[in-house]
Amino acid sequence: MNTPPDVADESLKLDRQLCFPLYAAGHAIVRAYRPLLEPLGLTYPQYLVMLVLWESAPCTVGEIGTRLALDSGTLTPLLKRLAGAGLVERERDRGDERRVLIRLTDDGAALKLRARAVPAALACRLAPERGQIERLQQELRELIVRLDPAHDAAA
Template sequence: MNTARIYSDQALQLDHQLCFALYSASLAMTKLYKPLLEGIGLTYPQYLAMLVLWEQDGVTVSELGERLYLDSGTLTPLLKRLEAADLVTRLRDVEDERRVLIRLTAAGRKLKGRATRIPACVLEASQCEVSEAMALTQQVRALRDRLST
């Protein structure tokens, strides 16, 4: 039998696909987060935006989009929903009116306290040690960065 064909056939098996491993892990992770985030009134994309803002309040919409790898067409409705929930405000930058700054409201800052339990729940569900989860995160980020260039 032709070894090149065997390799080719194996390379096309679903369970040998890195893309599928990442995709299915992402689905499982999102499923895990869903009930945790429902408890604090956020969707997964909203949670990611709030993580950025809890890290650094007052970022521009474009900075937030860069951090989350989202375009403004996706980000704008998300931010409108966060604003309607009184978690953020969107303000024109007085120094450059083309820029829109996103700032946490008091309720948005307070929500951080309710979210602090989520990472521990995820770590427990993953059955990973902290060091293992950090190493895996670093590997996936490195892969993302290599694929993004």
């Protein structure tokens, strides 16, 4: 069955795509975080890694990758830069030499105190109505699970 060209063309308009507002929102979020993270000496991806570590360090590179949906090729340079900044230490797991453990240094743990202001500062910038951020987070989590069921099992 052939779809008339005007109907097919309508479905290919940028404003009809779900992917574009998500893509643009992702970039806008990173830009919004930048001035909040610069005083901490962190980029947005580094901040995400630190969030995982502040929650549950030590972690393996694989555990961090699973939590952030990132592969080791993306994570390794991030972790090297964090280690170079003195925020984390990388060491082979004595029980399994194939695994690399990531631990917070004292400086990395101390940075958590300064980072506590970041979520509130971003929330002020968004100025949402009560519960709006939580609803949006839940809807995005559900979307991720529908698109990538393996992500739900890993989280």
